[in-house]
Amino acid sequence: MSSDKDQVRQVLGIMASEVRYTQFLKYFLESAEQQYFVGYRVRYYIFTDKPEEIPLVKLGNERYLTVIKVPSSNRWQEITLRRMEKVEKLIESLLANEADYVFSLDVDTKFYGHWGAESLGRLVGAIHPGYYKTSRNQFPYERRPESHAFIPLEEGDYYYGGAVIGGLVKDVLQLAKTCRKQLEADAAKSIEAVWQEESHLNKYFIYNKPSKLLSPEYLWQDLKAKTKEVKVIRFSQVIKNYAAVRPNP
Numbered sequence: 001m002s003s004d005k006d007q008v009r010q011v012l013g014i015m016a017s018e019v020r021y022t023q024f025l026k027y028f029l030e031s032a033e034q035q036y037f038v039g040y041r042v043r044y045y046i047f048t049d050k051p052e053e054i055p056l057v058k059l060g061n062e063r064y065l066t067v068i069k070v071p072s073s074n075r076w077q078e079i080t081l082r083r084m085e086k087v088e089k090l091i092e093s094l095l096a097n098e099a100d101y102v103f104s105l106d107v108d109t110k111f112y113g114h115w116g117a118e119s120l121g122r123l124v125g126a127i128h129p130g131y132y133k134t135s136r137n138q139f140p141y142e143r144r145p146e147s148h149a150f151i152p153l154e155e156g157d158y159y160y161g162g163a164v165i166g167g168l169v170k171d172v173l174q175l176a177k178t179c180r181k182q183l184e185a186d187a188a189k190s191i192e193a194v195w196q197e198e199s200h201l202n203k204y205f206i207y208n209k210p211s212k213l214l215s216p217e218y219l220w221q222d223l224k225a226k227t228k229e230v231k232v233i234r235f236s237q238v239i240k241n242y243a244a245v246r247p248n249p
């Protein structure tokens, strides 16, 4: 696959920023302008219940931002659960003919280092920074057989973070659609997977393996101590006061 700049029509970042998460957007966008696909056509899509709180950030040449208003939720689990549905709808309604690649990203994050074409692939996942040293039977996969996200102890390759999902628009659509259906099937049985959409993502990746794995360089957490093995941190979750930013405990 060539990822030459002229052959990539557009790369997109999709993120949810609901309830009090708009406060993270200024740093997210400012740092993305410095690091994320610089030199490519990029369009950010931001889902929010508070469009008036989206900060004005100066965007570079051929970089655009679209705000999509969504209803408010009272449960943070609801917000993350519905990300798959948002990604699916957005790709179906807008992106199919507009872009080649898409990434869904958490907004409570900052870019500290270059993130470019080396991250592109048909289907892209990132290894969760909390579990790259953990053995498989300790991964926080959904372990209740009643859930569609269920993974038995002897299955699975890695534990992937829900904060970074990417790939070709067509492949990300397939992922989002499948996970959305599984989430709905669980909801119909009144079961919510232990890590919501992240649990379903992990299940999907067992049977539909990512063609590219991003190391925890691409998904770090500011609160984690620096380690010898991860030398460059490119994208990292900021430290947040969960009680202050989420709508419920």
Ligand SMILES: CC(=O)N[C@H]1[C@@H](OP(=O)(O)OP(=O)(O)OC[C@H]2O[C@@H](n3ccc(=O)[nH]c3=O)[C@H](O)[C@@H]2O)O[C@H](CO)[C@H](O)[C@@H]1O
Residues within 6 Å of the ligand: 015, 016, 017, 018, 019, 020, 021, 076, 079, 080, 105, 106, 107, 108, 128, 160, 161, 162, 163, 164, 195, 196, 197, 198, 219, 237, 245, 246, 247
């Ligand atoms: C590092 C990583 O992989 N983090 C994942 C993890 O915890 P996190 O603690 O990172 O979850 P989180 O609170 O950041 O929520 C995920 C994302 O949902 C959005 N949001 C959430 C709550 C809210 O009130 N408003 C709002 O806009 C926002 O874009 C946020 O970045 O587990 C979540 C599922 O449970 C997601 O899979 C996250 O991606």
Ligand SMILES: [Mn+2]
Residues within 6 Å of the ligand: 106, 107, 108, 163, 237
């Ligand atoms: Mn997050």
